[in-house]
Amino acid sequence: MKRPALKLVFIASKKNVEVSQPWILRSQFCAIKNMTPAFPNPAFPSIYWIPVLAAAVLTIFSASLLLGWHTESAPTFTFNENVFLALSRSHTIIAMMLAGLSLGMQINPAPFAVRIANRLLRFTAQGLALFVLLLGICSLVGIVFGIEAAIHSFFSSSRFEQFLPDKHTMSFLTAICSILAGCGLLLLDYKTGNNRYPAEYCALAIAALMCIPMINFLFNVQLLSRLVPAAAISREVPPAFVVLAIGMLFSRPSHRMMAILFSPAPGGRLLRSVLPATLVLLVTLDLLAKWGAHQGFYNAELNSPLALLVGGALLMVLFWRAALMLNHEYGTRLKGEAKLARTNGLIRIVSDFTTDAISVKDRKGRYIFANPMALKILGRGLDTVIGHTSGELLTDPEAAANIEESNRTVLKEGKAQAIEFSVNTPTGQRTYYLTTAPWFGKQGEVLGTVGIATDITDRKRSEDALKAQEARLEKLVETRTLEVRELIGHLETMREEEKRAIARELHDDMGASLTALNMHLAILFQQIPNDPGIAERVVQINALLGSVTATKRRIQNGLRPDKLDIFGIKTAITDQAQDFENYTGVTCAVSLPDEDIKYSSELEISLFRMVQEALNNIAKHAKATHVDIILDDDEEYLYLTIRDNGIGMAVEAKPYNPTHGLRGMRERATYFGGSISIDSKPGCGTRISIVLPRLVEMVASSAATA
Structure with a gap:
């Protein structure tokens, strides 16, 4: 989740502040080396208003003084025997206003989400601070070397000439404080090699120097006229510079001196x-x-x-x-x-006597803590482990590489990760399950990682044994399934042979008997006198004999259609569809390949039986008015589709298993290595799709030829 650029929520009752800002990304707002982010301080975030108020008061106060200038000479008044100017001098007001603006721009180092905007704001603030520094230096040079006229002509303009007083340059004390203010604002985030901040010393010097005229004013001590070689300053300047010093100090509460206070x-x-x-x-x-x-x-x-x-x-x-x-x-x-x-x-008791290995690493992957079990895994003492990485301690380079990679991933993503690794020990190879979690600091930064390794050698062995047992069971089930399928195929073949034998007996014996009976009856009917009553009986006998012959032929075709053996699967399916249409009155459309097709006898009889069973189910349950039978093939598969426009079946009916007919179709398809799918919805008819591989058909044909 992307964190907002600036979010400050003050809760007075709990006296805490939620601050969601990417302060830890130092490079976004530290433009020079050795700078550190300054605000907010998580311990005292409520002081944020102090530098803001100081900058606002200083800027508004200076602007009001600038607008209140008039052209009369600056009068003086006497109070406690000290001389103070009634009006602040122009350069002093400008310096105070620019210093307030610079401070206000630098309170929050990164107020914008755009990095270039933060840099532009910082450069502007430092430019204002540099101008304050130059203004103080010029005023000090003018006081020391007597070149106030040159400074007056440099800073005056025709537009403000009528409003500025004649004596507008800074006093000696104000010039020094302006120089200190400019330096402090320029170096607000700069840190020396010994971790000191010059801005703090500049702010303290400003406060100390400006206390001189304030003490002179309050206690009637004539220090100002003795310590400085220039005229007195106005009453507003010392408090203003003290406010600036306070704002500079409180804007960076995490720096060295202010950190002691807070x-x-x-x-x-x-x-x-x-x-x-x-x-x-x-x-x-x-x-x-x-x-x-x-x-x-x-x-x-x-x-x-x-x-x-x-x-x-x-x-x-x-x-x-x-x-x-x-x-x-x-x-x-x-x-x-x-x-x-x-x-x-x-914690020490738990760490020392647990069977899990516990270790803590820093951001560089070096061990800073390891319990006895971790030392046992590493095979080293505590003194030789602390300060070293896993790659330096483990003898197995692959395990060390996996652990180091997991450690880097956790440091980068800030999320826990688990891996398995194996190491060689004096008792043999052991497998461990290592969970690595990030170690967070107070500010939410990742300080390192905490790892807990559990010995899962016995569990892995049990899992391997269980997997081997499962593999054996799967192989046994596969073998038994193959045997069952072969048995089913054998039984199906025997059943087809029995049907073929019965059909042959019906054709040879019963067919011959019916033919002979028909011939004998025809001769007998010719010898009977032409009696109307007898003629009616003759017609009934002929009709009954024809019905018996048709029934015999239908039973014979149901058992083993002769046309399947003689003309092939196309003719058999076509005749079966025609018989179905004649028997049920349901229109039946057949789509077959244009070219002549010839499959193995086992595959052809299975296709015919599946068509036959599907038509029987449609006649019994579908209440359909139209049926489509589609047979197609390519180089790899055969595709048989039977669909109707009947009442369909509900999904919860589980159409794969409810009837023996559909179960038989499924077994036939599975025996040949194919599949069957049924798509049906109530009121939308039923679609049965069968896919059989051609490879089985070619293997069967080769076996039959052999």
Whole structure:
């Protein structure tokens, strides 16, 4: 299933977030070497809004300042004996706005599903960061070397000339912070060789430098005028750059410094709970102490003692609470370690005493764990197994290749796979059933594979013995079936011979007797006087004699048609169809090959009997008005089809077995190595299709000739 490009679902009650985004595909958004994907952090995904809010506030605030410019000279005002500009300078506002845009574009490294769109967005963000860097460098050069006029002419335009103040270049402190901001945004994902991120140091430096004018403003400490060689900055700039620094830090919570703050370990929890409260507490206490002295509640000399007393008490409460939290976590960890130890002990017992071989491999196929049974299969000790692959340990190259291929398939597809392999042991060859499953990490990545091998040697031997027994039984059944078919064929031949003998006796004896009786009666009738009563009796006797003769001929043809032996199968089928039509009144159409055909006597009598049986079934059950008989052949097969337009048969009637007639047709077809199929539906008639191989007919003809 294809994962969506961006999906963030916040659940406030459970305080977790479902994030479905291909963050593990680093190559999609890391454009330079040693970059790592930064967001989201699975431990603290809810901080996603902090850099977004920082970038939005910085951009909107800078845009509002840019739109609020006017052409008057920047006035100043005095507060706490510190000098601040009433308006922010133009280059400063531009730098803050571009930095906010660059930060907003880099919070999510891959917001789009299209790779080229993500690259274009990243290049745009880095271009804005580069512009902020150049703007800070130019302003710093102008301050240090006194070339502000050149910078003014470079960055000013005729369209904004009437809106920009005369002094629009950055101050010394703002220029340095702009340089740091540009470098930090350019190197937001860059990692040095010792796993450090320069962007974090740039953000911390920005926050530290901008705290100087903020402390100057809040506590009336004249630091700004002493530390920087340029005019004061506006009140809005320090908080804006601090917001930028916070956004840069929180946009990459998985980096080295921020990972400590957001670590689920006790140190990270202590830092998150104590550090913000301590900073807010110290600032608040100092401001309250100064406010109380200013209101005359107490003398100014009591500021420090009161602040120390109250601050110490509150700090003691904070650290006491932190100690309780650490003790609670320590107790919980001890309980977890004890539970984990019990679980590990149970797992170790199961692993050591199970009859299955259990092993764990890393992504390179190297063993990192093997239980005693696995070591027994490998025939080596634990020290010689760990860190090696199956190809290096197994003596059978085919088994090793199969195991390695299964391991690669599981790593690639992330699904379990089972194979069988055999190895030679001191006790003989053993066969194992190996199930290999992926070993997933916390982020769903495949860390390696877990294999469980079961000894199935005895089962395979039983299966082989069972298969051999089944083969013997199948051969025996085949032999017995062949014998039964030969017996059925022999019985059918004997029955046909008996029918032929009966038909011959009917023809020779009874036929001759009926002929002699007819002749004697004819002579006798000539000598009888011409009496009307006697003449009527003569007619009745002749009719009865003709009926007996016809019945004899019909019985004789049913037993063994003379025309089958004399004229062949075509004439026999045609006469049988004609007799069927005369006897039942059902029209019968016959389609036979145009050329003369001659089959073996056994095959011809079987074809004739199948046609005969099919017509008998139609006469008894079909209620048909028309029947088609089609005989065709080619070089390999004979095709006999009998179809009618009768009432048909239901599917649940199972037409293959209900009657002896159809069963006999099936046995005849099977005896010759052919097949029979019946297609019938209620109200749609019935179609019987018979296919017989010509090879049987040729073999039978050769045997008869021999």
